[in-house]
Amino acid sequence: MDPLDYEIAAMRRGSYDDAASLRPHFRHLAQRRRSAPSLVLGKALGMPWSPIREEVSVEQSPFVLGLTSENGELLLDECVQVSEGHKTRERHLFLFRDVIVFAKLKSMATYRLKHRVNLEDVWLYGFEDELEDEEDATIAEFDLRLTVFLAWELSFCLVCFCSPEVKGHWCDTLRRNILNARVRTGFASSPPDVLMKVLSGSIATKTLTGGGMEQMIDLPIEGDVKNFVLSKQLNHQEERSTQLIETKWNLVRNKMKLRKGSSNKACRAESETKALLFGQQLGKICPDEYSLPKPIMDLLVQLRKKGPSTEGVFRKPCNNKNMKDIRERLNCSAEVDLEDQPVVLIVGLLKSFLKELPGSLLRSDLYSKWMTALDNEDEQQRTQEIAKVVDELPAANKLLLQYLICVLHHILESADINKMDAHNLAVCIGPTLLQLDDTPLDGQREKMQKVTELTQFLIENCEILGENIPSLLDTDEDSLSSLHHDSAYDSTDPDGDGEAGEKRSSTNTERGSSSSCSSLSPSMTTSSWQSDVTLNTKTTINRRCSEPIIFLSADLASLCATPGVMTTAQWREAPLMSSL
Amino acid sequence: MPEQSNDYRVVVFGAGGVGKSSLVLRFVKGTFRDTYIPTVEDTYRQVISCDKSVCTLQITDTTGSHQFPAMQRLSISKGHAFILVYSITSKQSLEELKPIYQQVLAIKGNVEAIPIMLVGNKSDETQREVETKDGEAQANQWKCAFMETSAKTNHNVTELFQELLNLDKKRNMSLNIDGKRSGKQSRAERLKGKCSVM
Numbered sequence: 178m179d180p181l182d183y184e185i186a187a188m189r190r191g192s193y194d195d196a197a198s199l200r201p202h203f204r205h206l207a208q209r210r211r212s213a214p215s216l217v218l219g220k221a222l223g224m225p226w227s228p229i230r231e232e233v234s235v236e237q238s239p240f241v242l243g244l245t246s247e248n249g250e251l252l253l254d255e256c257v258q259v260s261e262g263h264k265t266r267e268r269h270l271f272l273f274r275d276v277i278v279f280a281k282l283k284s285m286a287t288y289r290l291k292h293r294v295n296l297e298d299v300w301l302y303g304f305e306d307e308l309e310d311e312e313d314a315t316i317a318e319f320d321l322r323l324t325v326f327l328a329w330e331l332s333f334c335l336v337c338f339c340s341p342e343v344k345g346h347w348c349d350t351l352r353r354n355i356l357n358a359r360v361r362t363g364f365a366s367s368p369p370d371v372l373m374k375v376l377s378g379s380i381a382t383k384t385l386t387g388g389g390m391e392q393m394i395d396l397p398i399e400g401d402v403k404n405f406v407l408s409k410q411l412n413h414q415e416e417r418s419t420q421l422i423e424t425k426w427n428l429v430r431n432k433m434k435l436r437k438g439s440s441n442k443a444c445r446a447e448s449e450t451k452a453l454l455f456g457q458q459l460g461k462i463c464p465d466e467y468s469l470p471k472p473i474m475d476l477l478v479q480l481r482k483k484g485p486s487t488e489g490v491f492r493k494p495c496n497n498k499n500m501k502d503i504r505e506r507l508n509c510s511a512e513v514d515l516e517d518q519p520v521v522l523i524v525g526l527l528k529s530f531l532k533e534l535p536g537s538l539l540r541s542d543l544y545s546k547w548m549t550a551l552d553n554e555d556e557q558q559r560t561q562e563i564a565k566v567v568d569e570l571p572a573a574n575k576l577l578l579q580y581l582i583c584v585l586h587h588i589l590e591s592a593d594i595n596k597m598d599a600h601n602l603a604v605c606i607g608p609t610l611l612q613l614d615d616t617p618l619d620g621q622r623e624k625m626q627k628v629t630e631l632t633q634f635l636i637e638n639c640e641i642l643g644e645n646i647p648s649l650l651d652t653d654e655d656s657l658s659s660l661h662h663d664s665a666y667d668s669t670d671p672d673g674d675g676e677a678g679e680k681r682s683s684t685n686t687e688r689g690s691s692s693s694c695s696s697l698s699p700s701m702t703t704s705s706w707q708s709d710v711t712l713n714t715k716t717t718i719n720r721r722c723s724e725p726i727i728f729l730s731a732d733l734a735s736l737c738a739t740p741g742v743m744t745t746a747q748w749r750e751a752p753l754m755s756s757l
Numbered sequence: 758m759p760e761q762s763n764d765y766r767v768v769v770f771g772a773g774g775v776g777k778s779s780l781v782l783r784f785v786k787g788t789f790r791d792t793y794i795p796t797v798e799d800t801y802r803q804v805i806s807c808d809k810s811v812c813t814l815q816i817t818d819t820t821g822s823h824q825f826p827a828m829q830r831l832s833i834s835k836g837h838a839f840i841l842v843y844s845i846t847s848k849q850s851l852e853e854l855k856p857i858y859q860q861v862l863a864i865k866g867n868v869e870a871i872p873i874m875l876v877g878n879k880s881d882e883t884q885r886e887v888e889t890k891d892g893e894a895q896a897n898q899w900k901c902a903f904m905e906t907s908a909k910t911n912h913n914v915t916e917l918f919q920e921l922l923n924l925d926k927k928r929n930m931s932l933n934i935d936g937k938r939s940g941k942q943s944r945a946e947r948l949k950g951k952c953s954v955m
Contacts, residue, residue: 493773495855618827
């Protein structure tokens with residue numbers, strides 16, 4: 178059992194023993210968080226938090242054992258308050274590898290199943306954005322610090338945990354597992370039906386799609402442009418007089434709307450409907466399988482250039498506020514001049530990107546393979562085995578890893594200046610490359626150590642990842658600073674895509690010379706240039722408003738072929754019109 | 758995992774490179790290394806006297822180079838006392854402590870009964886970015902204790918840990934195992950440098 182949970186469970190039992198008080202469990206909670214109004218209100222409204230009996234361990238109950246056999250191991254369980262519609266009930270929440278289960282506690286360790294939802298269908302919003310604004314983190318009687326919003330096919334509910342740390346733990350685990358489930362099932366998330374119903378129906382939904390929920394969820398990138406546009410329209414629409422079914426939800430919505438209105442982050446409103454960069458699956462945000470998203474490439478180029486001469490690069494912290502600010506801007510594809518940013522901040526952005534990458538760069542599911550390979554005594558065999566695992570990585574992951582190791586290799590070469598040897602670098606970056614959120618926290622430390630070893634090995638033996646990794650980001654200094662270098666431009670481009678290519682010629686390139694590129698396999702060379710083409714095509718249309726990912730996935734070829742390029746606005750409206 | 762009631766757990770937080778490990782190693786081993794090695798996480802144990810008996814002081818030296826919220830929350834929920842370290846040569850490192858303090862506050866609820874020490878390390882350095890009074894002001898705001906230390910010159914290091922133990926009013930703890938002198942008496946003798954308890 179997770180130690181955190183254990184402590185909470187112990188705490189709970191402790192309070193339960195306190196027979197003198199009327200509502201021991203509840204009182205204890207109220208004391209711990211005196212400021213938690215939901216609890217107080219809950220009491221006033223007569224919502225009991227009946228103490229949970231844990232005489233029979235939850236894991237051993239037939240209910241859980243039965244589900245475990247179908248849905249993978251039990252990761253977390255917790256007694257929570259679930260508000261659905263206007264009813265708030267006490268439920269036991271179980272998180273398995275594949276599903277989340279809502280159950281009602283009947284008697285000792287027997288439960289009645291209420292909902293079982295596949296994780297890939299779940300949308301989660303933890304109200305983190307609202308919390309940043311502090312002031313009062315309460316909506317109606319919900320204390321946002323304790324509450325998460327869950328939505329799936331036909332329902333949604335608010336889940337209220339007993340303490341913020343429990344909520345945080347659940348949020349982290351749940352989020353990770355949802356992403357993993359989506360990766361596993363190859364499920365391109367479209368909004369739950371409930372949301373679609375809302376979108377097409379009579380209820381203004383600004384709030385459901387607003388407030389940064391998309392940061393947690395995959396936008397319907399492929400094929401679902403209509404929905405996307407629709408939701409965008411609704412976002413900007415004035416609230417219609419609505420007949421809301423439940424006043425509680427009304428309150429929540431209005432409150433959130435107000436918050437959004439007062440938000441001074443103009444960008445945030447935009448980002449709500451934009452394709453995002455952080456926290457998305459790498460394969461989805463890459464223009465194609467041979468190239469990385471431009472902002473990420475820019476970060477790597479900057480680090481290649483300035484990293485080696487910076488003491489404590491990858492170790493020293495950056496200003497978190499500034500980092501988040503730029504992260505937000507990159508997320509809504511605003512133009513950011515990374516050239517002027519401090520190196521620590523560039524590192525912060527890259528780390529943040531890697532940390533949020535679903536499934537981790539080195540793929541959490543490959544952990545045991547990595548470690549088996551690393552444990553080989555024989556140096557040569559170890560190298561071979563690790564190279565094999567590298568080949569198992571998805572193309573995009575491998576590509577980013579190659580570039581990252583290239584940067585780290587150059588930092589290592591100047592270790593006497595920046596004081597970051599391979600071990601130091603591995604300690605600072607390793608844990609973000611391979612995250613193990615399903616492992617209990619105590620076990621994570623040991624595994625983290627192994628991941629660090631692996632990272633160090635990769636940095637020291639960069640040739641494993643392919644030939645000429647060190648020259649991957651080679652650029653002569655001039656071309657980097659002038660940003661108007663296109664020597665490599667007329668490299669062979671057998672696939673044609675000529676039109677786009679012409680547009681591109683006027684724009685800059687920040688990637689090296691043709692010689693550096695040809696160090697990669699030929700196919701990679703040409704394709705990576707192609708990707709530049711695509712990126713720049715979009716640039717020519719409307720840089721600020723462009724939505725690179727949507728754009729690329731929406732039939733790019735046809736767009737390129739259109740003589741008079743459609744404006745972004747037209748393009749947005751077109752599907753909407755047809756839908757009306 | 759059963760609760761080990763006999764342990765008194767101190768957790769050291771701070772940004773990368775402020776000298777958390779140096780402080781802990783200076784205290785535990787009495788040595789100072791002028792190397793540059795980031796920490797993953799280390800735990801050190803030392804026997805101290807506590808309420809006329811002995812208990813284990815467990816010091817967890819955390820990483821400053823990458824933050825995993827779940828890991829951090831676990832450390833906080835397990836810890837009894839906290840040392841928040843910044844470097845007087847970096848204003849940013851003091852900034853970095855703010856979210857950590859907020860996290861402690863959020864998890865522990867009421868920090869008044871929890872020993873927290875704000876520590877400005879590297880007091881031997883001349884290129885100061887954070888004045889002593891800035892550190893004091895921050896400690897004042899957080900209602901915690903404050904000290905400036907130097908792991909390099911061994912300035913205020915033992916004092917830091919003794920003072921932290923003294924802040925815990927529920928237990929009477931001392932670094933000396935003989936336990937003849939009460940913490941408060943020895944404190945007066947020990948404190949040489951700058952130390953103020955807010």
